[in-house]
Amino acid sequence: MEDGAKFFDEMYGEDGSVRNPYNKYGEWIxxxxxxxxxxxxxxxxTVFRRTGITFNVYGNEQAAERxxxxxxxxxxxxxxxxxxxxxxxxxxxxxxxxxxHDIYHRQEIxxxxxxxxxxxxxxxxxxxxxxxxxxxxxxYTHIVxxxxxxxxENQFYVLxxxxxxPSGVSYMLENRETMLQMxxxxxxxxxxxxxxxxxxxxxxxxxxxxxxxxxxxxxVAVLTPGIHNxxxxxHSFLADQMxxxxxxxxxxxxxxxxxAMRTTQGYAPIDVxxxxxxxxxxxxxxxxxxxxxxxxxxxxxxxxxxxxxxxAPGTGISDDKAIYSYLPDIIEFYTGEQAIxxxxxxxxxxxxxxxxxxxxxxxxxxxxxxxxxxxxxxxVGPAASKQELSSFAKKLKAKPAGYIAQPTxxxxxxxxxxxxxxxxxxVDLRPFVLVSPNEINITPGGLTRVALKEGSLVVNSxxxxxxxxxxxxxx
Amino acid sequence: xxxxxxxxxxxxxxxxxRIENTSRLIDAGFRIALTxxxxxxxxxxxxxxxxxxxxxxxxxxxxxxxxxVVDFLLRDTANPSxxxxxMEAARNNARLVxxxxxxxxxEATNECWMTLKELLKKPVKERELPDALSxxxxxxxxxxxxxxxxxxxxxxxxxxxxxxxxxxxxxTARILDVKYYVLLPSISLVGSHLDNVQWxxxxxxxxAQRSYRWLNGGDINPKGIADFLILDGRLPRSLxxxxxxxxxxxxxxxxxxxxxHDCHEQANALLDRLNSNTIDNIFEIGLHEFIxxxxxxxxxxxxxxxxDYRFNG
Numbered sequence: 001m002e003d004g005a006k007f008f009d010e011m012y013g014e015d016g017s018v019r020n021p022y023n024k025y026g027e028w029i030x031x032x033x034x035x036x037x038x039x040x041x042x043x044x045x046t047v048f049r050r051t052g053i054t055f056n057v058y059g060n061e062q063a064a065e066r067x068x069x070x071x072x073x074x075x076x077x078x079x080x081x082x083x084x085x086x087x088x089x090x091x092x093x094x095x096x097x098x099x100x101h102d103i104y105h106r107q108e109i110x111x112x113x114x115x116x117x118x119x120x121x122x123x124x125x126x127x128x129x130x131x132x133x134x135x136x137x138x139x140y141t142h143i144v145x146x147x148x149x150x151x152x153e154n155q156f157y158v159l160x161x162x163x164x165x166p167s168g169v170s171y172m173l174e175n176r177e178t179m180l181q182m183x184x185x186x187x188x189x190x191x192x193x194x195x196x197x198x199x200x201x202x203x204x205x206x207x208x209x210x211x212x213x214x215x216x217x218x219x220v221a222v223l224t225p226g227i228h229n230x231x232x233x234x235h236s237f238l239a240d241q242m243x244x245x246x247x248x249x250x251x252x253x254x255x256x257x258x259x260a261m262r263t264t265q266g267y268a269p270i271d272v273x274x275x276x277x278x279x280x281x282x283x284x285x286x287x288x289x290x291x292x293x294x295x296x297x298x299x300x301x302x303x304x305x306x307x308x309x310x311x312a313p314g315t316g317i318s319d320d321k322a323i324y325s326y327l328p329d330i331i332e333f334y335t336g337e338q339a340i341x342x343x344x345x346x347x348x349x350x351x352x353x354x355x356x357x358x359x360x361x362x363x364x365x366x367x368x369x370x371x372x373x374x375x376x377x378x379x380v381g382p383a384a385s386k387q388e389l390s391s392f393a394k395k396l397k398a399k400p401a402g403y404i405a406q407p408t409x410x411x412x413x414x415x416x417x418x419x420x421x422x423x424x425x426x427v428d429l430r431p432f433v434l435v436s437p438n439e440i441n442i443t444p445g446g447l448t449r450v451a452l453k454e455g456s457l458v459v460n461s462x463x464x465x466x467x468x469x470x471x472x473x474x475x
Numbered sequence: 476x477x478x479x480x481x482x483x484x485x486x487x488x489x490x491x492x493r494i495e496n497t498s499r500l501i502d503a504g505f506r507i508a509l510t511x512x513x514x515x516x517x518x519x520x521x522x523x524x525x526x527x528x529x530x531x532x533x534x535x536x537x538x539x540x541x542x543x544v545v546d547f548l549l550r551d552t553a554n555p556s557x558x559x560x561x562m563e564a565a566r567n568n569a570r571l572v573x574x575x576x577x578x579x580x581x582e583a584t585n586e587c588w589m590t591l592k593e594l595l596k597k598p599v600k601e602r603e604l605p606d607a608l609s610x611x612x613x614x615x616x617x618x619x620x621x622x623x624x625x626x627x628x629x630x631x632x633x634x635x636x637x638x639x640x641x642x643x644x645x646x647t648a649r650i651l652d653v654k655y656y657v658l659l660p661s662i663s664l665v666g667s668h669l670d671n672v673q674w675x676x677x678x679x680x681x682x683a684q685r686s687y688r689w690l691n692g693g694d695i696n697p698k699g700i701a702d703f704l705i706l707d708g709r710l711p712r713s714l715x716x717x718x719x720x721x722x723x724x725x726x727x728x729x730x731x732x733x734x735x736h737d738c739h740e741q742a743n744a745l746l747d748r749l750n751s752n753t754i755d756n757i758f759e760i761g762l763h764e765f766i767x768x769x770x771x772x773x774x775x776x777x778x779x780x781x782x783d784y785r786f787n788g
Contacts, residue, residue, distance in 0.1 A: 236573040245574070
């Protein structure tokens with residue numbers, strides 16, 4: 001990372017000129033006093049604290065509630081760039097849903113030999129209980145977050161698909177609210193596409209997937225593991241914004257073949273459960289028997305079409321990091337088209353020749369756990385010490401199928417505001433996708449995560465990353 | 476509304492009410508300690524009893540001296556009713572029921588929590604105590620203001636209010652329970668200076684010393700005080716006032732849900748007992764007995780409400 005100049009910066013060209021989407025913003029920030037901006041930053045932090053927009057960090061008792069640092073420089077995407085991303089994401093999400101339907105029904109893709117059978121059947125995120133189950137509206141992934149990185153003017157890669165319970169959308173919404181409050185003048189200068197409809201769209205999209213047994217207006221509830229979960233704020237935020245009940249497992253029970261919540265007036269049935277609880281914890285009778293978070297029997301109600309579970313159980317088989325490398329084939333198989341958005345080249349350590357390559361080049365690669373998330377347990381080769389490299393190599397040899405490796409990408413940078421002025425930092429992008437039986441809806445923009453430490457490529461909030469407001473410009 | 480949400484609202488406002496009441500109690504005790512050095516320990520002991528924390532206190536302390544008592548009531552997390560513990564619980568409940576609160580109520584609660592956390596990070600020095608106590612009350616008042624100014628008058632509001640008034644009735648009754656003897660006629664005949672201080676202390680602990688004076692001029696007498704705190708529906712911390720409001724809010728729920736429960740009967744019976752009583756009558760049955768029974772019935776009502784509206788299952 002010693003040579004910072006090689007990275008593509010989204011705001012400034014190599015000659016220091018401001019790139020097109022940032023034209024107006026560049027003029028604005030040039031005229032701004034650094035002192036005023038510093039004051040605004042402090043104000044924003046006060047607002048976040050008062051609003052309680054915090055997240056919990058696992059394994060860190062002292063900082064039990066932390067703010068995700070917010071940077072005031074927006075990340076700006078042109079209308080043309082977005083149009084291409086949107087098209088690529090739609091294609092990908094459509095393929096993911098077709099793949100899930102196939103995997104849990106006829107498994108044509110396995111028969112055709114396009115994806116190896118043992119990768120599915122032997123995979124711990126494959127849910128045999130879902131075989132032959134038809135989710136209401138045939139939607140598996142109601143909410144998807146696609147992680148995208150950029151390495152050059154026209155080079156975007158999909159880094160990860162999040163098809164289980166992607167989080168971060170509350171930050172997308174709150175970041176925009178904060179920017180609107182702090183710098184209203186920016187938004188009258190530049191036409192930025194609105195994101196505030198997301199909760200209403202989410203509700204509509206979930207309601208459109210209501211199960212056959214739903215009578216009248218669908219009742220939607222958000223299932224949270226509870227107040228100690230790292231994303232609890234988001235769960236309550238979304239429930240609030242959708243006008244849905246926020247429930248925990250012990251509020252629910254099965255009554256007359258429906259999932260019902262305990263209200264002050266007795267038990268009332270729920271039609272759509274937007275669960276933010278992992279598959280394993282969903283139902284102690286059908287999955288992990290020691291789970292306290294779920295509802296005994298909810299999966300049986302699901303199978304008899306008494307409730308919609310969003311996302312459907314078992315979607316992890318589509319965003320598993322070992323499956324990821326097959327996504328281009330999966331897209332081609334179900335859509336008959338080439339993937340519009342590229343995958344990052346990936347070595348599957350389960351394959352002996354790949355493993356050899358990965359072990360030989362560990363210092364240049366990023367190695368991830370197949371089932372990991374949140375940046376926990378990954379190795380960033382170029383940033384690791386000799387000791388870290390050799391101890392990771394041991395783990396890798398012990399369980400090769402548990403890992404994949406990718407080249408260290410030259411992630412694009414966007415400036416952040418620091419005391420010494422603007423400074424480039426690496427970013428990624430997570431657009432949020434809603435899937436209903438009739439449409440795929442993508443909120444323009446998404447969550448931009450930014451590595452606040454100079455040179456760092458790890459953007460995860462749990463690892464010290466921050467966020468930015470993401471602007472998609474109107475045509 | 477979820478039963479759990481109703482329960483969390485109920486407890487959120489009980490805890491907020493408790494914070495205010497505790498700070499009033501400390502205020503009253505502090506004043507006595509400043510003016511009556513000899514009986515100070517006794518006063519602090521009775522304040523700890525009023526807070527219902529005598530056993531816990533004696534587990535960690537031997538003496539009822541000012542700094543121990545104040546710290547125990549304000550900051551000690553081993554004391555579940557301390558201001559810090561109650562604030563933590565209130566804010567946790569607020570986070571749990573965030574979807575039921577307006578943004579303003581949540582933010583006022585959160586800000587109250589942040590302010591008190593900072594304020595009570597270290598033991599409060601004697602010279603800073605009056606300021607600290609008024610900050611606590613002011614922050615709690617801001618939450619109440621947000622509640623009144625922004626919340627819909629629906630079941631959410633009702634459960635919060637019921638929590639407030641049950642806690643307040645309990646608090647006022649406890650003050651009377653611990654201090655009843657200074658209000659008894661036999662002792663009041665003495666009319667010593669000590670009694671005056673005691674009476675003043677009772678009024679102060681419910682922030683009613685000025686109201687009482689408005690209504691009665693300079694004539695402070697024990698029967699008048701008991702009457703004021705138990706039966707006067709104009710005093711916002713009297714038992715009667717609390718029960719008028721509890722019954723009111725329960726009636727809203729009954730109308731709103733189209734269903735009556737045992738708790739309605741119990742609350743009405745308690746209100747009737749207050750309405751149809753005179754202070755002479757209460758002294759005749761025995762002030763202590765009356766109050767003891769009231770505390771028990773008030774507790775039982777809380778449990779009945781919890782059951783009838785399925786707070787826990």
